[in-house]
Amino acid sequence: MSNSISVQNLTKIFESKPFGKNGITALDDVSFSIEKGIIFGLLGPNGAGKTTLIKILLGIVFPSKGTAEILDENIENWRVRKKIGYLPENHKFPNYLTGEEVIVYNAKMSGFHIDKNSPKISEVLNLVKMEKWRKTKIKKYSKGMLQRLGLAQAIVHDPEIVFLDEPTDGVDPIGRKEIRDILVELKEKGKTIFINSHLLSEVELVTDKVAILNEGKLVKFGTVDELTVDRQICEIQIENDLPEETLTLLKQNFSFSSDNHILTLEIKNNDDTNKFMDELRKNNVNILSVNQKKSSLEDTFIKSLTETKD
Amino acid sequence: MENIITLSNFTIREALSRKIIVTFFAVSTFVIIVFGLLFALVPFEDLRGMVNASGDDPMDIAGEIVKGIKLFVVAPLFGGGLFLSIFSASSFIPNMLEKGSVDLIISKPVSRAQIILGKFLGGSLIVLINIAYLIISIWLLIGIKFSIWDISLLYSIFTITFTFCSLYSLIILIGVLTQSSIFAMMLSYIIFFVFSPILTARDTISVFLDSKIMETLMDILYYIIPKTSELGTLTTEIALGYGIDEYQPILTTFGFLVLVLYISIIIFSKKDY
Numbered sequence: 001m002s003n004s005i006s007v008q009n010l011t012k013i014f015e016s017k018p019f020g021k022n023g024i025t026a027l028d029d030v031s032f033s034i035e036k037g038i039i040f041g042l043l044g045p046n047g048a049g050k051t052t053l054i055k056i057l058l059g060i061v062f063p064s065k066g067t068a069e070i071l072d073e074n075i076e077n078w079r080v081r082k083k084i085g086y087l088p089e090n091h092k093f094p095n096y097l098t099g100e101e102v103i104v105y106n107a108k109m110s111g112f113h114i115d116k117n118s119p120k121i122s123e124v125l126n127l128v129k130m131e132k133w134r135k136t137k138i139k140k141y142s143k144g145m146l147q148r149l150g151l152a153q154a155i156v157h158d159p160e161i162v163f164l165d166e167p168t169d170g171v172d173p174i175g176r177k178e179i180r181d182i183l184v185e186l187k188e189k190g191k192t193i194f195i196n197s198h199l200l201s202e203v204e205l206v207t208d209k210v211a212i213l214n215e216g217k218l219v220k221f222g223t224v225d226e227l228t229v230d231r232q233i234c235e236i237q238i239e240n241d242l243p244e245e246t247l248t249l250l251k252q253n254f255s256f257s258s259d260n261h262i263l264t265l266e267i268k269n270n271d272d273t274n275k276f277m278d279e280l281r282k283n284n285v286n287i288l289s290v291n292q293k294k295s296s297l298e299d300t301f302i303k304s305l306t307e308t309k310d
Numbered sequence: 311m312e313n314i315i316t317l318s319n320f321t322i323r324e325a326l327s328r329k330i331i332v333t334f335f336a337v338s339t340f341v342i343i344v345f346g347l348l349f350a351l352v353p354f355e356d357l358r359g360m361v362n363a364s365g366d367d368p369m370d371i372a373g374e375i376v377k378g379i380k381l382f383v384v385a386p387l388f389g390g391g392l393f394l395s396i397f398s399a400s401s402f403i404p405n406m407l408e409k410g411s412v413d414l415i416i417s418k419p420v421s422r423a424q425i426i427l428g429k430f431l432g433g434s435l436i437v438l439i440n441i442a443y444l445i446i447s448i449w450l451l452i453g454i455k456f457s458i459w460d461i462s463l464l465y466s467i468f469t470i471t472f473t474f475c476s477l478y479s480l481i482i483l484i485g486v487l488t489q490s491s492i493f494a495m496m497l498s499y500i501i502f503f504v505f506s507p508i509l510t511a512r513d514t515i516s517v518f519l520d521s522k523i524m525e526t527l528m529d530i531l532y533y534i535i536p537k538t539s540e541l542g543t544l545t546t547e548i549a550l551g552y553g554i555d556e557y558q559p560i561l562t563t564f565g566f567l568v569l570v571l572y573i574s575i576i577i578f579s580k581k582d583y
Binding site: 014055058059060061062078079080081082084086088089090091092093094096097105106108109110111163 | 312313316317320323324327328408409410411412413414415416417418419420421580582583
């Protein structure tokens with residue numbers, strides 16, 4: 001599968017102003033690729049460089065070093081942005097426009113020529129549940145309504161890649177679910193979605209791949225499963241309590257804990273799980289299930305940040 | 311070009327929403343009504359009768375009256391119109407560069423040069439339309455009242471708009487550099503009301519200064535900054551049908567406009583937002 005976004009050794013140093021403080025490294029030698037048609041989540045604490053990365057990809061900020069390509073075109077070519085939709089964090093649409101005018105303006109700016117009567121406007125406004133507010137000036141919109149409108153303007157021109165910076169910011173739980181459903185629908189249509197969000201539990205629900213940035217460095221990159229499965233811990237559910245002598249015997253050779261018919265085994269070597277199960281079977285212990293322990297994305301995120309600090 | 315037109319359309323839309331165009335239109339309409347009433351109330355035929363008795367050609371007298379009216383329109387329009395235009399246009403760039411707004415524009419498939427040119431074209435069109443509305447209306451009133459259809463007054467539409475464009479290019483540059491509409495406005499007013507008149511009279515001033523350095527400095531400044539004062543005089547002369555004696559103020563001001571706009575594009579194209 002070809003890549004929709006490819007980043008090579010991207011570095012951004014915000015130079016210090018004369019007599020000001022030293023330069024700040026916002027991105028430090030970041031490289032990764034994202035395939036087409038997936039939902040990608042970019043995670044990181046405040047100041048990790050997430051927004052800088054998106055801004056570089058969109059030509060808003062220039063890299064100090066490195067290159068990036070979108071749909072096999074260098075990001076320096078502004079024409080590639082015709083295939084991109086973008087919902088910025090804290091966006092500011094001209095407040096004298098109505099909802100439909102915002103859509104028309106942004107569509108035109110994206111090279112997609114429509115007018116107020118175009119069915120495409122109703123289509124996207126219905127999708128984000130804003131159709132009945134289309135004639136209302138946006139200065140009367142709530143934060144959640146503006147986010148929905150922002151999403152509509154980002155997809156009106158049918159882009160191949162959609163960048164969303166904190167898309168559910170200010171949106172109520174039902175709205176968040178609706179936005180997630182829209183993202184999944186877009187993915188099913190073959191679009192690539194690039195989400196930058198603090199809401200890890202939400203990102204976990206929809207993303208196929210995630211990257212974790214910390215202090216400008218890429219500390220983790222992979223599928224959600226790859227990042228959340230802890231391959232060093234195995235959970236074995238057994239039918240009854242372990243007999244005391246079996247427990248003592250196993251403790252001599254394995255590092256594990258037992259709690260309510262769940263044995264949590266620490267795996268030091270690749271065949272530890274098999275050996276442990278062989279011992280259980282030898283002692284006539286009935287095994288109900290064997291699972292590798294899975295952490296939440298939030299646990300993985302916090303662990304990654306702690307490891308970086310150490 | 312499509313992107314430039316879309317951007318200029320939305321600059322005009324912004325001016326409409328901020329009541330800039332309505333204010334211009336209201337002021338212009340007020341001036342037109344005043345002239346309309348003046349023409350309706352002043353009995354030109356009586357004046358012609360008086361002139362006939364004195365033996366002068368009535369059309370010559372009408373021509374002199376028209377010249378007076380032109381002076382009465384063009385000179386204040388140049389100063390007042392440009393004052394209002396600078397005030398109105400100074401916030402276009404800082405507004406666009408606000409966080410959350412600039413990100414959206416730059417992320418679209420438009421080059422940064424097109425963004426600046428779109429804003430420049432939009433702002434210039436707003437002023438052109440308003441000046442044209444006022445001057446064409448006055449020209450029609452003069453034509454109807456005095457049967458003099460001399461188009462020289464109409465040329466002032468272009469000279470006033472051109473003078474605005476030169477100052478607007480500076481507003482854009484300051485806007486890109488500082489994102490401050492106040493600073494952009496102040497600098498334009500200083501050039502328009504202080505520097506340009508002083509530098510136009512630099513020969514006279516040099517006599518009193520008696521300093522070679524100051525003389526050279528004033529000469530350099532004179533050729534660099536837009537010659538709004540001389541363009542004002544030129545506008546009046548063109549409106550009165552005298553033609554253009556010297557092209558230097560136009561050419562050097564045009565050079566300033568192109569150079570400043572070019573620098574604005576270069577700086578805007580290299581800046582992170």
